[in-house]
Amino acid sequence: MEEINARSIFSPATGFIRRGGFDWTCNPYLGCSFGCKYCYAMFLPQNPRPREDWGRWFQAKVNALELARKQAPKVAGKAVYISSVTDPYLPAERSLCLTRGILEELVPHQPRLLIQTRGPLVVRDLDVLSQFRSVRVNISIPTDSEVVRQAFEPKAPPLERRWQALAEARAAGVTVGICVTPMLPLEDVEAFVQRIVAFRPDVLVTQHFHDSGGGFGADTTDEARRLMEERRWTEDDYRRCVEQLRQRLEVFEAEAGFFPPPSPAELVRCDIR
Numbered sequence: 001m002e003e004i005n006a007r008s009i010f011s012p013a014t015g016f017i018r019r020g021g022f023d024w025t026c027n028p029y030l031g032c033s034f035g036c037k038y039c040y041a042m043f044l045p046q047n048p049r050p051r052e053d054w055g056r057w058f059q060a061k062v063n064a065l066e067l068a069r070k071q072a073p074k075v076a077g078k079a080v081y082i083s084s085v086t087d088p089y090l091p092a093e094r095s096l097c098l099t100r101g102i103l104e105e106l107v108p109h110q111p112r113l114l115i116q117t118r119g120p121l122v123v124r125d126l127d128v129l130s131q132f133r134s135v136r137v138n139i140s141i142p143t144d145s146e147v148v149r150q151a152f153e154p155k156a157p158p159l160e161r162r163w164q165a166l167a168e169a170r171a172a173g174v175t176v177g178i179c180v181t182p183m184l185p186l187e188d189v190e191a192f193v194q195r196i197v198a199f200r201p202d203v204l205v206t207q208h209f210h211d212s213g214g215g216f217g218a219d220t221t222d223e224a225r226r227l228m229e230e231r232r233w234t235e236d237d238y239r240r241c242v243e244q245l246r247q248r249l250e251v252f253e254a255e256a257g258f259f260p261p262p263s264p265a266e267l268v269r270c271d272i273r
């Protein structure tokens with residue numbers, strides 16, 4: 001891990017995050033120790049290390065709290081996405097508490113907050129998260145198979161711990177989303193669908209494995225392509241699973257699913273109806 005001093009902790013949202021309705025992104029870290037093989041963030045030009053090293057480095061923005069204290073007023077009431085190019089709940093967050101510190105600085109300013117993570121450590125911060133009037137915790141659960149998870153996300157937390165985190169967030173009164181993004185090969189499609197349906201996430205997002213074939217911008221690695229081919233998981237398999245989900249739940253696909261939680265005014269309107 002490297003420590004860096006960042007110039008800013010909130011950046012104007014761009015790309016699919018901007019199109020989804022977010023104003024700002026917040027990345028307490030640069031790089032990601034979870035090292036998912038399909039991660040688009042490894043292709044970003046601002047990464048200081050070669051793509052082949054993805055998952056073996058990250059930088060912690062050690063002045064994140066100081067910056068958040070100064071800059072939080074500018075995101076008051078705005079839609080903030082945490083995080084777009086890293087995971088806000090890397091193992092290092094347990095001791096560094098950068099994400100937690102930023103959240104604490106944000107509470108008085110009440111942005112509309114989306115937390116996007118694979119890290120069950122998010123449950124540590126439910127006491128802070130539940131102080132936001134508009135918040136959603138999205139947890140990525142891309143498969144039902146630990147074998148597949150270990151192949152594609154070797155250093156990310158086990159799937160059961162993510163399910164547990166979802167349940168704890170919901171029990172704390174926090175709105176939750178499940179992101180099957182990208183959907184990786186499934187062992188038992190029917191059981192996976194059943195489990196998601198039984199949980200009834202507030203938002204469900206699915207996406208087929210993203211592969212722009214080595215094109216410019218967001219893409220995936222040759223290794224991820226090889227793993228998909230080995231398991232013979234195709235877009236038709238993905239479609240069949242999504243159709244089963246759609247019969248029972250609302251399904252948002254790809255970037256259509258990444259939108260902010262409703263504003264407090266919208267929540268009041270929902271209550272009145």
Ligand code: SF4
Nearest residue numbers: 032034035036039086
């Ligand atoms: S957790 Fe997110 S940012 Fe980290 S490697 Fe996986 S997909 Fe990329």
